[in-house]
Amino acid sequence: MSPKTATLIASSTAFALAITKLVIGVLSGSVAVLASAIDSLLDVIISIFNFFALHQSEQPANKNFNYGYGKIQSLASLIEGAIIGISGGYILYEAINKLLIQQHILELPQTIGVMIFSLVVTAFLVAFLQFMVKKSKNEVLQADLLHYKTDLFSNGAVLFSLAVIYFTGWQSVDAILGIGVAIYVMYGAWGVARGGVYNLLDRSVDEELLEKIRHTLSNSPISSYHGLKSRISGNTIFLEVHLVFDENISLLEAHNISDEIEEKLSKLENRLEWVILSHLDPYDDSLENVTA
Numbered sequence: 107m108s109p110k111t112a113t114l115i116a117s118s119t120a121f122a123l124a125i126t127k128l129v130i131g132v133l134s135g136s137v138a139v140l141a142s143a144i145d146s147l148l149d150v151i152i153s154i155f156n157f158f159a160l161h162q163s164e165q166p167a168n169k170n171f172n173y174g175y176g177k178i179q180s181l182a183s184l185i186e187g188a189i190i191g192i193s194g195g196y197i198l199y200e201a202i203n204k205l206l207i208q209q210h211i212l213e214l215p216q217t218i219g220v221m222i223f224s225l226v227v228t229a230f231l232v233a234f235l236q237f238m239v240k241k242s243k244n245e246v247l248q249a250d251l252l253h254y255k256t257d258l259f260s261n262g263a264v265l266f267s268l269a270v271i272y273f274t275g276w277q278s279v280d281a282i283l284g285i286g287v288a289i290y291v292m293y294g295a296w297g298v299a300r301g302g303v304y305n306l307l308d309r310s311v312d313e314e315l316l317e318k319i320r321h322t323l324s325n326s327p328i329s330s331y332h333g334l335k336s337r338i339s340g341n342t343i344f345l346e347v348h349l350v351f352d353e354n355i356s357l358l359e360a361h362n363i364s365d366e367i368e369e370k371l372s373k374l375e376n377r378l379e380w381v382i383l384s385h386l387d388p389y390d391d392s393l394e395n396v397t398a
Contacts, residue, residue, distance in 0.1 A: 109244040112235065113157045116250055119231050120257075121150045123224050134217045137204040137284045141197035142224070142264050145257060145291065148193045152186045152250075173381075176339035180305035183249045187299025190256075194292035201284030218268045225261040232258050242377065244341065249298050256294045260287045308337040318374045323347065326367050332392035333385070342379045345371065353388040360386050 124146035131140030167174040235251040238244070267283040270276060310316060316336065323331045326349075333348040349367065351360045364384045372380040 107238065109238065109242050109247050112238040112247060113250065116231060116235060116254065117150050117154050117157065119227060120146050120254075123227060124150055126220055127224060130217050130220045136217055136264075136268070136280055137197075137200045139217055139221065139264055139268075141200060141284050141287055142221075142257070142260050144196065145190075145193055145260065148189055152189060155182060155185070173339060173344075174342070176342050177306060179244075179341075180302045180339075183302030184299050184306065185302075186249050187295045187297075187302060189295075190298060191292050191295035194288045194290075194295055197284060197291060198288035201281045201288055204284070205278060205281035215272075218265065218272065221261060221265040221268060225258070225265055228254060228258045228261055242341075249301070252294055252298055256291055259290060263287055305338055311336045311338060311343060315375060319345070319371060322370050322374065323349075323367065326370075327363055328367070330390055332390065338378075342381060343375065345380065345382045346385075347382075348385045348387050348392070350387045350390045357386075 124143055127139055127143035127146060130136075131143045162175050162178050165175050232251065232254050235247060235254060239247045239251050263283050263286065267279045270279045311319075319334070319336070323334070329350040329352060331347055331349050333346065335346040337344050349360075349364055351363070364386060368380075368382045368384060371382055
């Protein structure tokens, strides 16, 4: 199954949940349920946006975009984080407003039933997206997974608040929990947006993979290496490195060794594509501050 198909499944599920919770939220007057419904509606919009972002990011490189469209995924994460943050602010506003007005929840048993259903469906969706993220390492699916995990937490919190109201009659817990959900949603939004910004700024690969790259280079038949640089764009890792050889080695032999090194590096994370640029040096010129 492709990441685009996974995104389509996620958006369809979120839409069904959003409509159900929206109707119940309006009828019951529960700000926590209404907040959850709004969050699910935003999930639909974001998932649809992600679907088209994934489609565009898979387009091949051309004369205007020589490195392809992979960073569209990072841009999508940034926009997604902003939208989630705005929704969190709205939820916070509604929760505080209800806390001041002290409005009671209606149709409580039906509302609890809907939230149980929503919690179960969201749990299955999170498990599905976790499987797809582990399989594809797709950045957009990772962002989708994060906000559906947020949904899972918020649905559980809403269900808990409704149970408290049902057994104790303490109506204020709905608004108080709504405030908590809003803060959690805004915190999650910051994480999504930050990831997109870091990748747009060409952040290096993670330290674990970087250590594997260093280990591979250090155990290769070269004198040394320097100028190691990396970045991730969409599903592609871009890597640059200067390989230092003995000055008496033939160009053909050095070229063959560099090809073998590049092949080993690309197998370190075979779920992503690799674009490796290795510069062959006859001696270590790193101390001369020479770039090529």
